[in-house]
Amino acid sequence: MASQHGDASRIAFIGGGNMARAIIGGLLAKGKPEDTIAVADPSPDAQRALVEMGVTRTVDDAGAIVSDADLIVLAVKPQIMRAVASGFRGTIPEGTVVMSIAAGISVKALKSYLGEDVAIVRCMPNTPALVGRGVAGLYADAGVSALQRDLATDAMAAVGSTLWVDHETDIDTVIAVSGSGPAYFFAFMEAMINVAVEMGMDRKTATDLTLQTALGAATLASSVEISVSDLRRNVSSPGGTTEQAVKAFQEGGLETLVREAMLACKSRAEVMTKELE
Numbered sequence: 001m002a003s004q005h006g007d008a009s010r011i012a013f014i015g016g017g018n019m020a021r022a023i024i025g026g027l028l029a030k031g032k033p034e035d036t037i038a039v040a041d042p043s044p045d046a047q048r049a050l051v052e053m054g055v056t057r058t059v060d061d062a063g064a065i066v067s068d069a070d071l072i073v074l075a076v077k078p079q080i081m082r083a084v085a086s087g088f089r090g091t092i093p094e095g096t097v098v099m100s101i102a103a104g105i106s107v108k109a110l111k112s113y114l115g116e117d118v119a120i121v122r123c124m125p126n127t128p129a130l131v132g133r134g135v136a137g138l139y140a141d142a143g144v145s146a147l148q149r150d151l152a153t154d155a156m157a158a159v160g161s162t163l164w165v166d167h168e169t170d171i172d173t174v175i176a177v178s179g180s181g182p183a184y185f186f187a188f189m190e191a192m193i194n195v196a197v198e199m200g201m202d203r204k205t206a207t208d209l210t211l212q213t214a215l216g217a218a219t220l221a222s223s224v225e226i227s228v229s230d231l232r233r234n235v236s237s238p239g240g241t242t243e244q245a246v247k248a249f250q251e252g253g254l255e256t257l258v259r260e261a262m263l264a265c266k267s268r269a270e271v272m273t274k275e276l277e
């Protein structure tokens with residue numbers, strides 16, 4: 001029997017890798033009782049890391065922990081989802097909601113693995129969840145109740161902000177924006193650091209300046225009611241230095257490149273969805 005919810009809600013994580021640990025870390029930091037979290041992961045390293053974080057119930061096999069969970073979080077790689085989820089088909093309690101964080105696994109695929117009557121939420125988090133600054137897009141299948149939505153929201157709110165989308169296909173756009181997005185900013189920062197080093201600066205100073213600039217820009221943009229376009233213009237004094245840099249970006253086709261990158265990302269999610277259905 002699943003429990004009544006609130007802090008006592010029981011969460012079973014299937015897969016205890018990077019993303020699961022980020023979410024679990026946030027839940028424990030927010031005071032969720034340790035005995036309400038269980039994790040299945042056959043990797044001894046993953047289990048060790050989870051125990052060090054304060055998780056008291058780690059097991060090798062998902063079958064051992066799904067039967068008394070209110071929320072089951074599927075956090076294994078997409079390529080093994082079918083094998084893992086099919087392994088506990090028929091053992092999910094009535095009223096329990098399954099939330100998959102995998103890219104490229106549709107509700108249709110999840111139902112084919114788990115059973116047509118299972119309540120399914122798809123969630124796309126991102127790695128800043130590790131420091132409590134994540135953002136997660138969520139989509140609920142038709143059979144998901146308001147209480148089950150709240151359970152999913154509460155779990156993800158422990159590591160950042162959450163928003164619900166109305167259409168499952170929007171999850172592929174969430175992947176292209178925020179799921180994979182941290183890597184785009186890391187790549188941009190990597191390039192800035194390398195160029196500053198080419199200009200003669202030592203790597204540590206170049207890294208500190210770049211990271212603080214990224215942090216400052218994101219904090220500013222999210223703190224004021226000014227569009228990012230206007231914020232960019234505010235830095236660009238007429239006839240000054242920034243204007244030249246932005247002109248180089250525009251002439252080099254920055255927006256076209258970003259479009260190509262995001263379309264490639266979304267398209268990969270769509271292909272994975274077809275392959276794994």
Ligand SMILES: NC(=O)C1=CN([C@@H]2O[C@H](COP(=O)(O)OP(=O)(O)OC[C@H]3O[C@@H](n4cnc5c(N)ncnc54)[C@H](OP(=O)(O)O)[C@@H]3O)[C@@H](O)[C@H]2O)C=CC1
Pocket residue numbers: 014015016017018019020040041042043046060062075076077078080084101102103124125126127179
């Ligand atoms: N990383 C990211 O930025 C994001 C990832 N995601 C999604 O999150 C999911 C997990 O990704 P991530 O945490 O990065 O991956 P990880 O590889 O870090 O975690 C997956 C974990 O599952 C374990 N595992 C393997 N087989 C089983 C099994 N049979 N039962 C239970 N656990 C098993 C793995 O062990 P072992 O290592 O031994 O195989 C590993 O510890 C993916 O589906 C991905 O699409 C979503 C948003 C962002």
Ligand SMILES: O=C(O)[C@@H]1CCC=N1
Pocket residue numbers: 103175179180
């Ligand atoms: O690259 C991936 O497939 C996963 C999904 C979003 C971020 N990482």
